[in-house]
Amino acid sequence: MKNGKKLVLVACGTGIATSTVVNDAVTKLAKKNNIQLEIIQCKIMEVPGYSDGADLLVTTTVVDKSKYKFPVISARAFLTGIGLEKVENEILVELQR
């Protein structure tokens, strides 16, 4: 948590391409569901540096989920549309925890 809001890390390989699309999608999803959150968009390599207080990592890359103390959700559905509803629900469950 950060400033009383859920802290979500959104990451991809470069931190500029797919994470930009995912960042916007997660922001809209939260807004639609009246959830206050703070998002940090970064490269996956930078995630450890932002881990303090993070509640969730949403990423388009391969990650070793056991490395993190918070849940990790794959974001590919935001790009392809395949399985989108399921991923949105997974994210909402974590944000409403």
Place this chain on the structure above:
Amino acid sequence: MNEITLDEKLVLLDIEGKDKLEIISQMANNMENLGYVKPSYEGAVIAREKVFATGLPTASYGVAIPHTDIEHVNTPAICVARLENPVDFVIMGEESESVPVKIVFMLAMKEQHAQLEILQKLMQILQEDGALAKIVEADSPESIKDFMCTKLGL
């Protein structure tokens, strides 16, 4: 300068390659010859693709969106290639599972947020019924360029 270039010189029709590396090389060389990317871009895209794969299965054709860090880019551009025969790309977010790719969108990106809208519209092409088929069935680079520019709002 947030504008992204996509003209007919950036559309490669029915290119052949035995694997993704050959396809990436042809596309990166094309972008370098046109001045959009630096000589370091090709190697950087290949290195990145190995660590952060960009294959995307869609409801119709397999797609890949190889790209790399901004320092290898001179001017933002998108290169589109339709492959004569699909080649395998590892799926984004997967360890080793791959997807046969028919269409490659190679992205040369600069800033982070300026490109959101174009990236979102590109993903809509991936999701829209029949949009990728239009690219597969097009008969000239010009028609693919026109279709893409309309869809991306360029």
